[in-house]
Amino acid sequence: MILGILKEPSPETRVSLHPEAVKVLTASGNKILIEKGAGESSFLSDDTFLEAGAEVKDRKDVLKEAEMIFQITPLDAADHSLLSKGKYLFGVYQPLFAKELMKTLADTGVSLFSMDSIPRITRAQSMDVLSSMSTVSGYKAVLLAAANLPRFFPMLMTAAGTIAPAKVLVIGAGVAGLQAIATAKRLGAVVEAFDTRPSVKEQVESLGGKFVEVPGAVEDKGAGGYAVEQSEEYKKKQSEMLEKSIIKSDVVITTALIPGRKAPILITKAMLEKMKSGAVVVDLAAANGGNCEGTQNNETVSIDGITVIGNSALPSTMPQDASKMYSKNVQNLLKLLLKEDKLNLNFEDEIIKGTCITHDGAIVYEPLLK
C-alpha cells in the first residue's frame, strides 16, 4: 500500500506517523510518502523520515498518490477534491459532533477511520488515541496548574517557615484524571478526586488520592467504561458535596466528559466566587463546552481572582512523546488492517466496524445511523 503522512495545520504540532513506524511499515513492503516539513514541529526533520525509508513530497502529490492518508486534524475542504473511493483516511474527526462533514466525506467515496472512535475494549487498548492523548493531557494539566499557582505544591519545612502542601481536586477520574492524580501526588500535593463511576474509587486510592463519595450514582457496566447521564436529584447532591471540596482547593482539574454530549457544568460561577483567591482551574473538557462556567476554549481567563485555563490542545504542547504515542496507536490499528502490504478490511471485526465512519459512498458508523 502507499501511505501518505500530511503536515498538520497550525496550531497542531504533532505528526501522525513517527519515523519508527515508517521503518516498520516500509520493511513490510509499504511505500511511505511524507509531506515536506510534516515532522518539523515535532522536532523530526525530513532527513529522519528519509532515513526511515519515506519519500518527501508536496502535499498535493501525497494526497494524489497515497492510498492511505494520515493527518490528525480533519482535512480542509480544499483537500476533499483529492479524496476518492479506494482511499483511506485516518484522523481524529469526532463524528458525533460533525455529522455534516461525515456526509461530505462519504460523498467523496473515501473510507474514513476516526481514531477517536476506537472501541474501548481490552483488545483495542494499544490503538486507543483517546487514552494515550489523555495521558499527556492529565500530566500537562498539573504542570500548567503548578506553573500558574502563586504558591508551592509540596509541603516545605524551611528556615523561612513551614509551607502547607497545595490541595488539588481532580473531577473525573478517567485516563486523564488518573494521570493528573499521579502527577499532582508526585509534586507533593494533597489530592482528592471525584467521579460518577464509584468503581474508580480503588484506582484513585491506589494512586494516593482520597475519593470524594457522593452516594447514589448510576453506573452502566454496558457503557464501555464511560459515564452516563445522572438523575437531577443526584446532580444536586453531587453539586452540594463537590462545592465543599472545590472551595477548599488550590487547584481543580476537571476532565468530566460524557460521550457525544456537551460536558456537564460542575463548577458554577457561584462556586468560583467562593474559591480561594489565586486558585487555578484547569478545564480539560473545554473543547466540549467545559466543566466550569466561564471556561473559554484554548484561553486562560481570570474570573474573580481565579485563573481558569481552558486549554484543550495539551498533547500539542508535548509533540515529541505525543506523536510517538499517537503513531504507535495508528501502527497497531494498521496491524489489523494490513496483512504485510495488502489491505485486509474485515467488517466482522468489532474494532474495524467501530472505527470506520464512511465507506463506499455512505456513512457506516452505527451511532450516526440511529
Ligand code: NAD
Ligand atoms: P472520559 O474522557 O469520557 O471521561 C472522563 C471521566 O469523567 C470519566 O471517568 C467519567 O466517568 C467522568 N465523568 C463524567 N461525568 C462526570 C460528572 N458529572 N462528574 C464527575 N465525573 C464525571 O473517560 P476516559 O478517561 O476516556 O475513560 C473512561 C473509562 O473508560 C476509563 O477509566 C476506563 O475504565 C475505560 N477505558 C477503557 C479502555 C479500553 O479498555 N480500551 C480504554 C480507555 C478507557
